[in-house]
Amino acid sequence: MNVRLYVWQRATAAVMAPLVLGHIALIFYATRQGLTAADILARTQGSIVWAAYYGVFVAAASIHAAIGVRNVLGEWSPLTERRAGMFALLFGLILAALGARAVAAVVL
Amino acid sequence: MSGTLFELSVSLWRGGQEGRYENYHVPRRASQTVLDVVTFVQRHLDPTLSYRFACRVGVCGSCAMTVNGRPRWTCRTHVSKVADSGRLEIGPLANLPVIKDLTTDMEQFFVKWQRAKGAFVPSQTRRDAIAQIRPDTPARVAADAAIECINCGVCYAGCDTVRWNSAYLGPAALTRAWTLINDERDAGNAARLQAISASGGCHACHSHQSCQELCPQALNPTAAIAGLKKRTTAAYLKGEIKP
Numbered sequence: 001m002n003v004r005l006y007v008w009q010r011a012t013a014a015v016m017a018p019l020v021l022g023h024i025a026l027i028f029y030a031t032r033q034g035l036t037a038a039d040i041l042a043r044t045q046g047s048i049v050w051a052a053y054y055g056v057f058v059a060a061a062s063i064h065a066a067i068g069v070r071n072v073l074g075e076w077s078p079l080t081e082r083r084a085g086m087f088a089l090l091f092g093l094i095l096a097a098l099g100a101r102a103v104a105a106v107v108l
Numbered sequence: 109m110s111g112t113l114f115e116l117s118v119s120l121w122r123g124g125q126e127g128r129y130e131n132y133h134v135p136r137r138a139s140q141t142v143l144d145v146v147t148f149v150q151r152h153l154d155p156t157l158s159y160r161f162a163c164r165v166g167v168c169g170s171c172a173m174t175v176n177g178r179p180r181w182t183c184r185t186h187v188s189k190v191a192d193s194g195r196l197e198i199g200p201l202a203n204l205p206v207i208k209d210l211t212t213d214m215e216q217f218f219v220k221w222q223r224a225k226g227a228f229v230p231s232q233t234r235r236d237a238i239a240q241i242r243p244d245t246p247a248r249v250a251a252d253a254a255i256e257c258i259n260c261g262v263c264y265a266g267c268d269t270v271r272w273n274s275a276y277l278g279p280a281a282l283t284r285a286w287t288l289i290n291d292e293r294d295a296g297n298a299a300r301l302q303a304i305s306a307s308g309g310c311h312a313c314h315s316h317q318s319c320q321e322l323c324p325q326a327l328n329p330t331a332a333i334a335g336l337k338k339r340t341t342a343a344y345l346k347g348e349i350k351p
Contacts, residue, residue: 002306003311003340006337007344081307
């Protein structure tokens with residue numbers, strides 16, 4: 001890992017830390033209030049705030065996880081650094097696509 | 109020295125990269141070091157045994173071996189400290205190619221010192237006045253990190269990241285770089301920061317702290333590497349280095 005990847009991994013971790021806490025608080029709120037799927041969708045659909053919250057979360061998680069997977073592959077698999085980077089990029093893009101799909105499903 | 113107390117059962121690595129442990133019986137003596145044991149085997153049991161040592165007093169850093177699973181400086185490791193059961197298993201240092209028996213090829217270890225720009229780059233000439241460095245400044249205190257390093261390779265042999273990532277510069281080379289970065293007289297920091305922030309540099313360290321635990325000189329390479337991470341990150345964000 002070079003300094004650029006190091007900075008991106010630490011920065012995305014710093015972004016995710018409060019988002020994770022907010023996400024957990026949200027789960028507690030939704031379950032304790034007994035919100036149904038319809039109640040939740042009524043709050044999230046058309047909401048720019050929720051779209052931004054989970055959009056940033058998905059982007060940060062995709063970058064963070066891809067860099068981590070690249071390191072794991074580099075150290076624990078016989079893949080070259082270049083191939084590990086390509087695999088990690090693909091993994092990050094899949095995560096981003098799946099996450100974006102999930103966000104779109106609740107805000108659009 | 110007093111006479112024989114009892115006998116040690118000693119397994120020594122014999123051969124090159126491919127080899128096996130062979131057993132020897134060595135008389136136990138008072139104040140006996142692991143290096144004494146290896147020397148006894150070579151002088152009295154098998155003169156073909158290869159190993160490396162020079163000073164025998166913990167200065168030269170050439171006698172490090174794997175002793176009962178841990179890398180140690182053998183000249184300053186007393187048998188009483190590591191062989192309570194009377195058994196010793198002594199092998200070559202890990203993470204380095206074995207030349208023969210207990211002798212490893214240290215080339216990659218020292219090549220990485222050079223890759224980490226571990227050589228002092230003078231900023232003045234011999235005609236300039238001797239630099240006045242106050243001993244209590246933060247930079248001078250930080251520069252102590254590698255001054256007592258004896259290049260024994262114990263930290264390198266005990267490092268998980270070196271084992272997993274052959275490009276990783278390792279704790280000793282990076283600690284040397286940290287010392288020079290804090291040396292006010294040195295003029296090589298631009299190239300040094302660039303070198304240690306590349307792939308295989310300080311950011312590969314997982315902070316497992318094996319180097320700190322194993323260093324026979326009680327140095328703390330993990331702290332030095334943490335300092336390098338901080339310094340290179342600041343330099344990168346300011347645009348001073350480009351990975």
